Ligand code: PHE
C-alpha cells in the first residue's frame with residue numbers, strides 16, 4: 001500500500017519509483033521461502049478463497065516454483081486484463097501509487113521476507129504483493145475496480161480525503177470477504193497472503209463480519225498491527241465496482257468530514273451483521 005508523501009526516492013529508482021526486478025539476483029534460499037509460503041497457502045485456500053482468486057492463480061501459473069519473474073507474469077496478466085506488474089524497492093508515495101494503478105500497473109516490492117518472518121512482517125514483500133494481490137488482477141471486474149480506485153485516489157488527493165478513501169482500500173482490497181455459493185470466502189490480499197489470518201478471518205468467533213456499505217466503511221478506522229476486528233462482506237465484485245465507480249464520492253467526502261469515525265470493533269445502527277464477534281482474540 002501507499003504511504004506518506006515524505007518518503008524519499010531511493011537511489012537507482014526511476015522517476016516513477018520503479019526499479020528492475022533483477023530476477024537472477026534472488027538466492028536459492030529466497031526462492032525456497034516463496035515456495036514454503038506458497039505451499040502453506042495452497043493447502044488452506046481452496047476451501048476458503050474466492051473462486052475468482054483461485055482461478056487467477058491458475059491463469060497466471062503462479063504455482064510454478066520460485067519467486068515469479070515479473071516480466072513473464074506481466075505478459076500473462078496483460079493478455080487477461082491489460083495489467084502489468086512493476087517492481088519497486090518498498091513503499092511508495094500516494095501520488096506515485098495512484099498514478100500506477102490508474103494506468104493499470106501494479107507496484108510490487110521486489111524483496112522477500114526472511115525465513116524467521118514467515119508469519120508476520122510490517123512491510124509488504126513480494127509474496128504479499130504478488131501472491132496476495134495479482135491473482136484478482138486477472139479478473140476483469142476486479143481489474144477495473146483497481147484502476148478506478150487509482151483514479152479515485154488522484155481525485156481524493158485534490159480534495160484532502162485520502163484518509164477516508166484509504167479505508168475503502170483497506171476493507172476491500174486488503175481485508176475483504178465475499179459471499180459465494182459455498183458461504184463466505186476470502187479475497188483481501190492481506191488475508192490470503194497470511195497463514196493465520198486466512199483461518200481467523202473466516203472461522204474465528206472473535207471478529208465482526210458485516211455487510212459492505214460504502215459510507216460505513218469509509219468512516220471505520222482500522223488496525224495495521226493485528227488481526228482485523230471487523231471484516232466487511234461484499235455480495236460480489238460486480239456489486240463492488242457498481243457501488244464505487246458509479247458513485248460520485250465528492251458529496252460523501254463532505255459528509256464524512258463532519259461524521260465521527262467508527263472504532264474498528266464497533267457495531268452501529270444500520271449494520272447488516274452477519275456475525276457479531278466476541279472480540280476476545282488478537283494476534284498476540
Ligand atoms: N467514483 C469515485 C469518485 O467519484 C472513484 C472511485 C472508484 C473510488 C472506485 C474508489 C473505487 O471519486
Ligand code: FE
Pocket residue numbers: 001124128129132133174189190
Ligand atoms: Fe497489499
